[in-house]
Amino acid sequence: MDETRDLIEIFFNDEESSVVRNQALHRLQLIGDESIGLELLERAEGFADCDKDIVVFSLRQCGNEECSDKLLEWLEKSTDTELTTAICEVLGHIGKVEAVLPLLRLLDDARADVVFGRPLA
Structure with a gap:
């Protein structure tokens, strides 16, 4: 679990090179531990406006029910x-x-920049 926490720190560290962050991302994907989903989601919330890739990756690691309330909150706010x-x-x-x-x-x-389902008339 310490390795996972270290990788999360590296992944969210703006001062790391993109190569190092990508390696941390790859390792986190290999580990595939769904129990870290909520932690990733909470950390990613601050990145929603600046680094979409980090947020999307974090979302995709949230495969358990403990993340669903936070995801529903984000669903209501996301544009x-x-x-x-x-x-x-x-x-x-x-x-x-x-x-x-x-x-x-x-x-x-029909929120700004979000259109699903039926086209706007």
């Missing part, structure tokens, strides 16, 4: 299509019943 899509994918993977209505609401969603 970025890529992030919203990643959130939807993860919520679908988790299969939490409470996510069905918020996901269905996306069909008529």
Whole structure:
């Protein structure tokens, strides 16, 4: 678990080179430990406006139910299509019943830069 924590620190360290951060990312993917999902998600929240790749990777590691409440919060706030899509994918993977209505609401969603389902007339 210490290796995972160290890799998370490296991954979120702006001062590391992109090569080192990518290596940390690759190692985290190989470990595939879903229990770190919520920690990644909480750390990634501060990066939502500056480094979308970090956030999307963090979202995709949140494959357990403990992350679903935070993901539902993000779903309501997100105006970025890529992030919203990643959130939807993860919520679908988790299969939490409470996510069905918020996901269905996306069909008529017309927030700035987010259009799912029916085209705007």
